Amino acid sequence: MSQQKTPPVVLVDGSSYLFRAYHALPPLTTSKGHPTGAIKGVISMLRRLEQDYPGSRVVVVFDAKGKTFRHDLYDQYKANRPPMPEDLGVQIAPIHEIVRAMGLPLLIIPDVEADDVIGTLATEATSKGVDVVISTGDKDMAQLVSDHVTLINTMTEIPMDRDGVVEKFGIGPEQIVDYLALVGDTVDNIPGVTKCGPKTAVKWLQQYHDLDNLMAHADEIGGKIGDNLRDALDHLPLSRQLATIRTDVDLDFGIEEVSPEPEDEEQLLELFKEYEFKSWIAEYSGDNGSNDRQPSHNPADSSPERQYDTIFTEEQLNDWLGRLEQADLFAFDTETTSLRYSEADIVGMSFAIEPGKAAYLPLAHDYMGAPDQLNRDATLKRLKPLLESTDHRKVGQNLKYDKNVLANHGISLEGIAEDTMLESYVLNSTATRHDMGSLALKYLGEKTISFQDIAGKGAKQLTFNQIDLEQASEYAAEDADITLRLHQALRPQLAATGQLETVYQDIDMPLVPVLSRIEQRGVMINASTLKQHSQELAERMAELEKAAHEEAGEAFNLGSPKQLQAIFYDKMGLPVVKKTPKGAPSTAEPVLQELAHEHQLPRLILEHRSLSKLKSTYTDTLPELISPRTGRVHTSYHQAVTATGRLSSSEPNLQNIPVRTEQGRRIRQAFVAPEGYKLVAADYSQIELRIMAHLSGDKGLLTAFEKGEDIHRATAAEVFGTSVDEITSDQRRSAKAINFGLIYGMSAFGLSRQLEVERKVAQDYIDRYFQRYPGVLAYMDRIRKQAHDDGYVETLAGRRLYLPEINARNKQMQQAAERTAINAPMQGTAADIIKRAMVTVEDWLQSEHADEARMVMQVHDELILEVRESALDTICHGLEKRMSAAADLKVPLLVEAGVGDNWDEAH
DNA sequence: CGCAAATCGTA
DNA sequence: GTACGATTTGCGT
Secondary structure (H helix, E strand, O other): OOOOOOOOEEEEEHHHHHHHHHHHOOOOEOOOOOEOHHHHHHHHHHHHHHHHOOOOOEEEEEOOOOOOHHHHHOOOOOOOOOOOOHHHHOOHHHHHHHHHHOOOOEEEOOOOOHHHHHHHHHHHHHHOOOOEEEEOOOHHHHHHOOOOEEEEEOOOOEEEOHHHHHHHHOOOHHHHHHHHHHHOEOOOOEOOOOOOOHHHHHHHHHHHOOHHHHHHOHHHOOHHHHHHHHHHOOOHHHHHHHHOOOOOOOOOOOHHHOOOOOOOHHHHHHHHHHHOOHHHHHHHOOOOOOOOOOOOOOOOOOOOOOEEEEOOOHHHHHHHHHHHHHOOEEEEEEEEOOOOHHHOOEEEEEEEEEOOEEEEEEOOOOOOOOOOOOOHHHHHHHHHHHHOOOOOEEEEOOHHHHHHHHHHOOOOOOOEEEEHHHHHHHHOOOOOOOOHHHHHHHHHOOOOOOHHHHHOOHHHOOOHHHOOHHHHHHHHHHHHHHHHHHHHHHHHHHHOOHHHHHHHHHHHHHHHHHHHHHHHHOEEEOHHHHHHHHHHHHHHHHHHHHHHHHHHOOOOOOOOHHHHHHHHHHHOOOOOOOEOOOOOEOOOHHHHHHHOOOOHHHHHHHHHHHHHHHHHHHHOHHHHOEOOOOOOEOOEEEOOOOOOOOOEEEOOOHHHOOOOOHHHHHHHOOEEOOOOEEEEEEEEOOHHHHHHHHHHOOHHHHHHHHOOOOHHHHHHHHHHOOOHHHOOHHHHHHHHHHHHHHHOOOOHHHHHHHHOOOHHHHHHHHHHHHHHOHHHHHHHHHHHHHHHHHOEEEOOOOOEEEOHHHHOOOHHHHHHHHHHHHHHHHHHHHHHHHHHHHHHHHHHHHHHOOOOEEEEEEOOOEEEEEEEHHHHHHHHHHHHHHHHOOOOOOOOOOEEEEEEOEHHHHO
């Protein structure tokens, strides 16, 4: 008989899971409205633990109400904690009831926090030779890890032993307490070292090993952060004490006395019924009522069993095709050789019609020894009618990508009915990233196979055609399956809010094929003028570099802020105007601008920097992005990235092509139209201020726009109390800054810095502005209040932006959220409007002017088209008309279109 | 090779 | 003061 190792004791930090489940999982209630999301999260986690650690004793520990020894040490302990949300509080008692019914020991020790109970029990167990697993979502617990104690985060399935702690934090478990003391904790109100975050804390601890030693050498730390450390010396020992989990609490029982009882199945069934956990009810009301549970692999009780096929034969293909043709809606995903659609080829496709059942159709896996697969081109030909049919409705995750890839194979994907990425984005643009892995975890509670898991990473990463079919099938079929299930989870949530459904249905979904076509078209760029420009920039930069080295008296890298800091502030002793967020003296543009009044070197640096930026970002790079296939540049527009509803653009980012300087405009001159065509650039004039006028209904603002006045001039006249034609250029400039500041949720401080005037003067401008435009002030107050009350703000179309930080304890964070609250409705409404315009314009051009004009770019408030010269008048007129009509506001939406041989001229 | 910070381009 | 993406450096792996 071999010696069997005793199974570990599993100590569960119930309180940490309570909060994690509450925040991580979608809100869920019973039909009567009792919240149950946190209950379900915690209980499924416990059930999972029981399965994962068969034979282990599972002990559940919760915090008790009331004060603990830490409050005695420090009366401000946890003073910043917000009260527990009501819909969380009511879930605690049910959790306790269910845990008891499950027969698990439940420890709630008065005056002792769960952490300390766990620390004490863990220490006791290890001293008796029993290993311990602590299940928690709280990283502070890492201090308890040892050779016999590991942590497991059940929600993310990441276990952490000693090496894991070192890997995650960069320091050992015994250094965690010091780390926590240095970083501090705003929620628990534990003061740390100002501006010392995880990076700095780890760096110090790696160098000085522990807090005592670091404090002894505090005078060795330079910079502002060193001062901060020295300022903190007095309270650091207390912080460390507060962060230390106790392992010596006087409990009046021992670990071996804490033992499980048999499950009370009747009681459990009753509770599951009460809280409407369907799959668990089924389990407990089953025929024999015994304990042999379905192995449930995740916290969602709707997780179906998986049956994934791989399609190798004609028969299988026919079978699936038949069923896809019958389906009301099917999920679909392509696997390709590249993330860049412009160079991606199809490797395989996956499909799902009902949850849990999916198939992968491999077509081009070509690694050594790959099984025979159906012929790609012949099979795509067979799929073509289905994929090109608008009657066969498809759901996918970012179908724009699939549409672009299929286009490379001569297939025009139609019937794009639903997109899970956009569903999630419209539901809550900031709750999560909108990639499939994140969505699966958040909305289904499932961890999916990541591409890295099967393809590796870095330079050695495989492309999908090189991946073993067994793994590829599992991965690809899961994609289609999860997509379908995500859709089933998300679509009802959208439908529950009529306005959000409209935003999804009428704005974001119709835009998908429009963007797809713009991306596929690409834009024409004159590579030779850009290369010529690069040459000239290089020559000028060489001159500047030489001059700078002479000025500094030594050679250095002009591109390195760090080396610049050394030369400016250490060697030349220039005054420090401003510091970076990390406390280093800044060498940012406005600072150099300031120093340039007095010194030659910053002037040289400034010019060198701006040229270097232009060269590396644009003149060198843009020619490299020209597709050899089309001779044009194909950006990617991202529809689910920004918080406000705007698009973003990458590879290349076409939304930050220079315009302000002459050198910059030369880059715009390289964006050209083909022979016989011109570029037309049409932009909305002052769209955000007009939206502000509409939303606020302010009389003065509305009148100014109705009369078609120069709005900055009109504002200047109001604020400075003069007539419109007496306004100086300086006054107009100030008014313009005020108007922009308004859109950004300005403060007097910000405005004063912008205008380089005293703060009091800036405040005076703002006061006078609000006096003259009282409707704007009222609107701002209304928005702030709405943000605080509802936790979100919305655009005119009803697109929401959630602001979780709006009621933060930290005043700075709260104010930042308020500025976002002010800005988002304007920025977001403008985004909604241009999105609608794009759909209308594309439809119009496709149906009436297919050979004469096409959209090639969007830059937030501007559309750029290629237009045949013979059609210029018609198109410009029709374009302005449609863009203006994209929204019906209380003020006219003015659109200004320009024509030119290149983008600069058209602007 | 991967990541964070600093910087700078746009609306 | 809002919203983004790309590049470079510097550092640690």
